[in-house]
Amino acid sequence: MELTRYVTIGQYIPRESPVHRLDPRSKIAAVTVLTVAVFVVRDFSGYGLLTLFLLGVVLASQIPLGYLLRGLRPVLFLLLMTLVLNVFFSGIQGGTVLFQLGPVVATREAVLRAVFIGYRLVALVLVTSLLTFTTSPVQLTDGIERILRPFRRLGVPAHELAMMMTIALRFIPTLLEETEKIMKAQMARGAEFEHGNILRRARALVPVLVPLFVSAFRRADELALAMEARCYRGGEHRTRMKELRLAPRDAVALALTIAASFVFTIPYPTWQALLR
Amino acid sequence: MALIECRNLTHVYLKGTPLEAVALQDVTLSVEAGEFVGIIGPTGSGKSTLIQHFNALLRPTGGALRVAGIDLANPRADVKNLRQQVGLVFQYPEHQLFEETVYDDVAYGPRNLRLNENEVGERVAESLALVGVDPNRFGRRSPFSLSGGEMRRVAIAGVLAMRPRVLVLDEPAAGLDPKGKEEILGQIRALHQAQGLTVLLVTHSMDEAAQLVRRLVVLARGRVVMDGPVREIFRRAQDLAVLGLGIPAIAELMLRLRGSGLPVSPDTLTVDEARVAIREALRWN
Numbered sequence: 357m358e359l360t361r362y363v364t365i366g367q368y369i370p371r372e373s374p375v376h377r378l379d380p381r382s383k384i385a386a387v388t389v390l391t392v393a394v395f396v397v398r399d400f401s402g403y404g405l406l407t408l409f410l411l412g413v414v415l416a417s418q419i420p421l422g423y424l425l426r427g428l429r430p431v432l433f434l435l436l437m438t439l440v441l442n443v444f445f446s447g448i449q450g451g452t453v454l455f456q457l458g459p460v461v462a463t464r465e466a467v468l469r470a471v472f473i474g475y476r477l478v479a480l481v482l483v484t485s486l487l488t489f490t491t492s493p494v495q496l497t498d499g500i501e502r503i504l505r506p507f508r509r510l511g512v513p514a515h516e517l518a519m520m521m522t523i524a525l526r527f528i529p530t531l532l533e534e535t536e537k538i539m540k541a542q543m544a545r546g547a548e549f550e551h552g553n554i555l556r557r558a559r560a561l562v563p564v565l566v567p568l569f570v571s572a573f574r575r576a577d578e579l580a581l582a583m584e585a586r587c588y589r590g591g592e593h594r595t596r597m598k599e600l601r602l603a604p605r606d607a608v609a610l611a612l613t614i615a616a617s618f619v620f621t622i623p624y625p626t627w628q629a630l631l632r
Numbered sequence: 633m634a635l636i637e638c639r640n641l642t643h644v645y646l647k648g649t650p651l652e653a654v655a656l657q658d659v660t661l662s663v664e665a666g667e668f669v670g671i672i673g674p675t676g677s678g679k680s681t682l683i684q685h686f687n688a689l690l691r692p693t694g695g696a697l698r699v700a701g702i703d704l705a706n707p708r709a710d711v712k713n714l715r716q717q718v719g720l721v722f723q724y725p726e727h728q729l730f731e732e733t734v735y736d737d738v739a740y741g742p743r744n745l746r747l748n749e750n751e752v753g754e755r756v757a758e759s760l761a762l763v764g765v766d767p768n769r770f771g772r773r774s775p776f777s778l779s780g781g782e783m784r785r786v787a788i789a790g791v792l793a794m795r796p797r798v799l800v801l802d803e804p805a806a807g808l809d810p811k812g813k814e815e816i817l818g819q820i821r822a823l824h825q826a827q828g829l830t831v832l833l834v835t836h837s838m839d840e841a842a843q844l845v846r847r848l849v850v851l852a853r854g855r856v857v858m859d860g861p862v863r864e865i866f867r868r869a870q871d872l873a874v875l876g877l878g879i880p881a882i883a884e885l886m887l888r889l890r891g892s893g894l895p896v897s898p899d900t901l902t903v904d905e906a907r908v909a910i911r912e913a914l915r916w917n
Binding site for chain 2: 369419420537538540541542543544545546547548562563564566567570
């Protein structure tokens with residue numbers, strides 16, 4: 357019964373690495389660039405290079421690779437579905453048949469495409485987990501607030517959005533812990549969460565959800581009161597203890613990421629021509 | 633065979649991740665049926681981790697643990713049976729209340745045991761009475777309409793309704809006013825004396841420990857550092873101070889009196905004993 361063991365996505369791992377020291381804004385920008393690259397890449401060669409690049413970043417960030425890969429566990433089901441759907445319902449006409457069972461056909465082309473799209477999902481999760489593993493939630497929301505600041509004129513409540521995100525992120529572990537505690541308390545009274553059909557399992561959650569909501573509302577109330585007691589009035593005239601400052605290393609990191617992303621999108625035939 | 637028997641019990645949280653943390657190390661401890669044991673220790677010493685092992689909410693990551701004859705190092709141990717025998721009351725147990733009425737909330741445990749409604753009703757009435765809540769007056773009320781102390785007692789009744797042989801309580805009096813505290817602790821003492829329950833009490837309060845328990849286990853940094861009769865442990869005020877723990881107010885007073893030259897007996901933990909000790913020291917008999 358350790359919920360945090362299974363939810364590694366979105367968890368910050370403090371380390372003293374060059375990746376951790378980057379400004380959150382440049383990391384967010386780099387993740388955005390890489391995400392675009394993941395969708396633009398059309399060949400396995402591109403994904404090969406992207407994987408090498410990500411491995412380099414992982415090494416530099418001092419995050420254990422195994423731990424990063426564990427972040428894939430929650431999307432495993434989605435990944436399997438993607439693979440199955442793409443193999444059997446690709447809509448690709450013709451091609452080399454690898455496997456056939458009645459109307460169900462798997463062609464070589466469909467399998468390749470399924471793997472390709474599946475890997476796209478993996479790459480996306482890895483890229484975003486690298487961001488959250490190396491950036492504390494506070495830094496992350498600070499970065500987002502600064503990025504949104506120019507849009508304030510258009511009525512985007514940058515500070516309020518960032519504050520909501522900070523609070524939400526801050527309370528994920530608290531609520532997980534709370535859930536774990538309540539589940540344990542009910543288990544001590546004979547509750548079983550892992551037995552029975554879906555309906556029974558859903559009903560078994562009522563004794564967990566009711567106290568969880570009660571405590572979430574209580575916490576919200578207390579936090580709002582505590583913030584008001586300290587004269588919180590939203591973003592007006594707020595200064596911050598840690599100002600974000602871009603350093604030369606941010607420029608270097610971002611330039612490298614952009615350059616690398618261009619390289620990833622070079623189609624395979626072009627590589628063949630270039631390397632000849 | 634002792635009721636609870638840990639040998640070199642070790643627990644590591646999040647084992648195999650960068651966040652792993654050793655919470656218990658080589659804990660060897662045995663509790664006999666009918667004992668009333670206090671567990672104290674500074675924050676983070678592993679008290680909560682330890683007690684969660686006693687009803688298999690946590691499993692040892694190393695060492696041996698037998699509770700009520702059930703071997704908990706075995707992954708296929710009969711956990712359900714164990715959880716019925718060992719009742720665990722968490723800190724702030726009122727946070728686990730969820731039903732619409734006090735009756736239904738206390739009935740949750742017995743219903744999980746698949747008892748028939750007659751027997752459930754019997755157990756609800758019995759356990760509410762044990763914690764001093766009148767089932768007829770409170771049974772139909774919403775648990776969320778009760779006072780803090782009442783909610784806590786209802787929550788404890790919810791555990792007692794399982795009819796455990798062992799009751800483990802984590803800071804049962806925390807956050808209550810002095811009167812509420814006294815009531816809860818008095819009821820726990822009565823459960824031990826009248827019902828013969830084996831009780832393990834985790835507490836921060838040395839005064840509580842002095843009043844209630846006979847044996848005290850001191851945890852620090854995941855290890856058992858002292859284990860013995862309360863009086864012996866509180867005589868080691870200096871060792872406790874090193875761990876960041878104090879001694880009961882009366883023991884502290886006696887220590888200071890001795891320090892200023894009044895030869896009172898060091899073996900004094902309660903107000904009544906203190907009265908006798910001071911009179912003796914002053915030769916007032």
